Amino acid sequence: MKSIAELQEVFNRYLNKQSFRNQPEELYIPFQYILSLGGKRMRPTMVLLGCEMFSHDAEQALPQAMAIELFHNFSLIHDDIMDKAPLRRGKPTVHEKFNNNTAILSGDVMLVYAYEYLLENSKEKAEQLIRLFNKTAIEVCEGQQFDMNFENDNRVSVNDYLKMIELKTAVLLGCALKMGAIMGGANEDDTNRICEVGRKLGIAFQLQDDVLDSFGDEKKFGKQPGGDIIQNKKTMLLIETLEKATEEQLKVLKFWMDKKEFEPKEKVKAIMDIYYELNIRDIAENEILRYYEEAMLTLDEIDIPEIGKTEIRNFAKSLLVRES
Amino acid sequence: MKSIAELQEVFNRYLNKQSFRNQPEELYIPFQYILSLGGKRMRPTMVLLGCEMFSHDAEQALPQAMAIELFHNFSLIHDDIMDKAPLRRGKPTVHEKFNNNTAILSGDVMLVYAYEYLLENSKEKAEQLIRLFNKTAIEVCEGQQFDMNFENDNRVSVNDYLKMIELKTAVLLGCALKMGAIMGGANEDDTNRICEVGRKLGIAFQLQDDVLDSFGDEKKFGKQPGGDIIQNKKTMLLIETLEKATEEQLKVLKFWMDKKEFEPKEKVKAIMDIYYELNIRDIAENEILRYYEEAMLTLDEIDIPEIGKTEIRNFAKSLLVRES
Numbered sequence: 001m002k003s004i005a006e007l008q009e010v011f012n013r014y015l016n017k018q019s020f021r022n023q024p025e026e027l028y029i030p031f032q033y034i035l036s037l038g039g040k041r042m043r044p045t046m047v048l049l050g051c052e053m054f055s056h057d058a059e060q061a062l063p064q065a066m067a068i069e070l071f072h073n074f075s076l077i078h079d080d081i082m083d084k085a086p087l088r089r090g091k092p093t094v095h096e097k098f099n100n101n102t103a104i105l106s107g108d109v110m111l112v113y114a115y116e117y118l119l120e121n122s123k124e125k126a127e128q129l130i131r132l133f134n135k136t137a138i139e140v141c142e143g144q145q146f147d148m149n150f151e152n153d154n155r156v157s158v159n160d161y162l163k164m165i166e167l168k169t170a171v172l173l174g175c176a177l178k179m180g181a182i183m184g185g186a187n188e189d190d191t192n193r194i195c196e197v198g199r200k201l202g203i204a205f206q207l208q209d210d211v212l213d214s215f216g217d218e219k220k221f222g223k224q225p226g227g228d229i230i231q232n233k234k235t236m237l238l239i240e241t242l243e244k245a246t247e248e249q250l251k252v253l254k255f256w257m258d259k260k261e262f263e264p265k266e267k268v269k270a271i272m273d274i275y276y277e278l279n280i281r282d283i284a285e286n287e288i289l290r291y292y293e294e295a296m297l298t299l300d301e302i303d304i305p306e307i308g309k310t311e312i313r314n315f316a317k318s319l320l321v322r323e324s
Numbered sequence: 325m326k327s328i329a330e331l332q333e334v335f336n337r338y339l340n341k342q343s344f345r346n347q348p349e350e351l352y353i354p355f356q357y358i359l360s361l362g363g364k365r366m367r368p369t370m371v372l373l374g375c376e377m378f379s380h381d382a383e384q385a386l387p388q389a390m391a392i393e394l395f396h397n398f399s400l401i402h403d404d405i406m407d408k409a410p411l412r413r414g415k416p417t418v419h420e421k422f423n424n425n426t427a428i429l430s431g432d433v434m435l436v437y438a439y440e441y442l443l444e445n446s447k448e449k450a451e452q453l454i455r456l457f458n459k460t461a462i463e464v465c466e467g468q469q470f471d472m473n474f475e476n477d478n479r480v481s482v483n484d485y486l487k488m489i490e491l492k493t494a495v496l497l498g499c500a501l502k503m504g505a506i507m508g509g510a511n512e513d514d515t516n517r518i519c520e521v522g523r524k525l526g527i528a529f530q531l532q533d534d535v536l537d538s539f540g541d542e543k544k545f546g547k548q549p550g551g552d553i554i555q556n557k558k559t560m561l562l563i564e565t566l567e568k569a570t571e572e573q574l575k576v577l578k579f580w581m582d583k584k585e586f587e588p589k590e591k592v593k594a595i596m597d598i599y600y601e602l603n604i605r606d607i608a609e610n611e612i613l614r615y616y617e618e619a620m621l622t623l624d625e626i627d628i629p630e631i632g633k634t635e636i637r638n639f640a641k642s643l644l645v646r647e648s
Contacts, residue, residue, distance in 0.1 A: 027469040078432060082425040101406040101472060104428060108402060109465040111432070115439060116458045119451055126451050127443055134440045141433040145351040148425060 004311050007048040007058055011041050014062045015069070020113075030094045030106040034073045037089045043176045044069040049315075050180020050194055053308045061183035063120035064129065068176050070114040071133070075140055077107035082148065111137075125182055132182070136175035143168025156234045158243070162203065170202025177312075193302050197312065200295035204288045205319050210235040211284050212323070214275065220323040226268035232257050236287065237280050241271075249274050292316055328635050331372040331382055335365050338386045339393070344437075354418045354430040358397050361413045367500045368393040373639075374504020374518055377632045385507035387444035388453065392500050394438040395457070399464055401431035406472065435461075449506055456506070460499035467492025480558045482567070486527065494526025501636075517626045521636065524619035528612045529643050534559040535608050536647070538599065544647040550592035556581050560611065561604050565595075573598050616640055 002010070020031050044065035051061035079085075080093040081103050087093060095103035118129050146164040150156045178195035186194070213228045214237055228235050245253060253274060256267045275281065295316060299309055326334070344355050368389035375385035403409075404417040405427050411417060419427035442453050470488040474480045502519035510518065537552045538561055552559050569577060577598060580591045599605065619640060623633055 022466070024466060024469045024473055026473055027466060078428055082428060102469075104402055104406060105465055105469055105472075108432075108435070109462055111435060112458050112461040112465070115454060119454060126454075130439060130443060130450075130454070134436050137436040138433055141429055141436070142346070142348060142351060145348045145426075145429055148429075149348055149350055 001056060001307055001311065002048075002052055002058060004045060004049060004315055007052065008041055008045045010058060011044045011048060011062070011065055011069075014066065015041075015044075018066065026098075026102060027106050027109060030077075030098050030102055031110055033097065034077060034088075034094055035069075037091055039089060041069065043072050043172060046173060046176035046198065047180040047183075049311060050177035050186075051184035052180070053194070053304060053312070054181050054184030054186040054190070056308075057184070058180070060121060061180045063117045064122070064179050064183055065176075067114040067117035067133065068172070068179065070110050070117065071137060071140075072172065074107045074110040074114065075144070077103050077110070079144060082144070122183070128182060129179060132175055132178060136171050139167045139171045143171075150234050153234075156239060158236055158239050161234065161236055161239055165206040166199065166203055169206045170199045173202035173205070174198035187303075190302050190304070193298050196298045197295045197302075200291045200298065201316055201319060204291040204295070204316075207236060207284055207288045207291070208319055208322060210237055211281060211288070214272065215281055217323060226264065226272070229268050229271045230264050236284055237275060238271075240283055241274055241278055241280055244278050244280075245274065249277065288320065292320060325380060325631055325635065326372075326376055326382060328369060328373060328639055331376060332365055332369045334382060335368045335372060335386070335389055335393075338390065339365075339368075342390065350422075350426060351430050351433060354401075354422050354426055355434055357421065358401060358412070358418055359393075361415055363413060365393065367396050367496060370497060370500035370522065371504040371507075373635060374501040374510075375508035376504070377518070377628060377636070378505050378508030378510040378514070381508070382504070384445060385504045387441045388446070388503050388507055389500075391438040391441035391457065392496070392503065394434050394441065395461060395464075396496065398431045398434040398438065399468070401427050401434070403468060406468070446507070452506060453503060456499055456502060460495050463491045463495045467495075474558050477558075480563060482560055482563050485558065485560050485563055489530040490523065490527055493530045494523045497526035497529070498522035511627075514626050514628070517622050520622045521619045521626075524615045524622065525640055525643060528615040528619070528640075531560060531608055531612045531615070532643055532646060534561055535605060535612070538596065539605055541647060550588065550596070553592050553595045554588050560608055561599060562595075564607055565598055565602055565604055568602050568604075569598065573601070612644065616644060 015035065020028050020035075022028050047061050047065035047068050048058040051064075052058035076088060077094045080088055081095045081100055085093050086096050091097075093103075094106065098106075114133070115130070118133055119126055122129050143164055143166070146160075147168055150160070150164065174195040175198070177198040178191050181191045181194045210228065212225075213235070214225055216225050218224055227233075228238070232238070242250070242253065252270060256262065256270050259267070296313070299312065299316075302309070339359065344352050344359075346352050371385050371389035371392050372382040376382035400412060401418045404412055405419045405424055409417050410420050415421075417427075418430065422430075438457070439454070442457055443450055446453050467488055467490070470484075471492055474484070474488065498519040499522070501522040502515050505515045505518045534552065536549075537559070538549055540549050542548055551557075552562070556562070566574070566577065576594060580586065580594050583591070620637070623636065623640075626633070
């Protein structure tokens, strides 16, 4: 049984052997650029892990891992245009480095290449893989639209938010593990269970991201905390706070949320003070723990030797204590 | 054997039965909007025609026709953003009616739905269909990038232009006919031949479009002629003109092409005068005829009774004499 670190390494070796040096280069240079920005390669590694768990032969799912990585990068390119994000992994985003048109088009072509990789080595599993991929891709797009809608909607509930992050982020993790499991020959019940495990962990992962964005250690988290607060991003932290706040606290919240010009550190401190008063971090961490535990219960039901579950258990635990 | 008009009707009935009323509606309303703008449905009709030719049972290819129509509309939505086009079929484009972000995202989700339709009813043909679709989609994206590159490139040759329109426009027509033929059970040689017929006719069709844009009758063409001239669009007409022009004519061409402010009608007349002097229309129409004849020679090689070829012959002939 290979470890997650080993699988990540296996994927990176495969990725480096792929060539996307076609013409016109205006289309393919951005394509290579975003793939070269690196990252943890969490999603393709999950494809390999899903396959390794059920077959001890992760390599057979490498093309599907590549498909998931391409899909993820396609969605980053397009989301960054929509969010007008200047930076991705500390480097200029594709639309900043090149331009919007190139970013739209190289994202499009990347999505098509994802389908090409899905077919590789998949034979009679092709239809199942593509249907799973389609369903997931549609959900991710829907999640992104909900996220954009929420920016101008003041009635977003915690449940709305959880549904949104499930679509935008968590389903892809579930899809990655399930795709690997399908390639590894898992039975239908187990492919559905591992999908569920991925979804639950994906939600926990995103909630942890939200917590780190406000409460993270600047040195370990790698960026200045409070970005979500500055942008009034309706994360679970802010939604819970708005629901639980006293009238006095609501006044302060509204004051800072409506203010157009402000010193970022002042706003972050003012809102963080209320987060502390309401124990918002505990509430969020309990929710994370709940998703983690549900994921582990589903994992228990999967019918493989315990040794095959070690790596995903370690991965899940690492989510709970991560600082970056 | 059904006629093209009947197949168009069959497709429209099928299209009207499809439902894309999912949530969030911000994503799906633009989706329904562009499909509702109508048009000749040339591409899905070609899928049905390809199937009808080889099986006399076009209906079995309806989902694949839908996939091609969705792909076409996805590419229209994204191209219109890139070209900053305000109108499509006389109505506001998706990014104008809604906004850029929604246009990017609803285009993306439309492309994914295309893959979902491809799988329907295709069984053991699925892999072949998806590989064909991927190859075509990649070529269309590459063609669009070449088209954008050409805007700022003064060394575009006629061959570069022909290659670009082949990728951007013609391959999709070839793909449509081939996809239908595959669904209709044609043998491999014939599916490749019908693909070739579609590509050749697609190039002829685009060249005819270019001719109509300059020489079309305003009443019949439905829009004021000269749009390409006003924008300095490097169509075959302009490229040939730049290559064949005398020094005197070149001066006039450069004067109008460099001029930032001008009376559109004056510029169109000045450049059209040179087109007439150099017999550019004849040159373009000879080229169209050449592609038409090549297409018909390839059609002759296809091993089906002549009756099955009547409709595509009529369609091809109609391209030569069309005025709108």
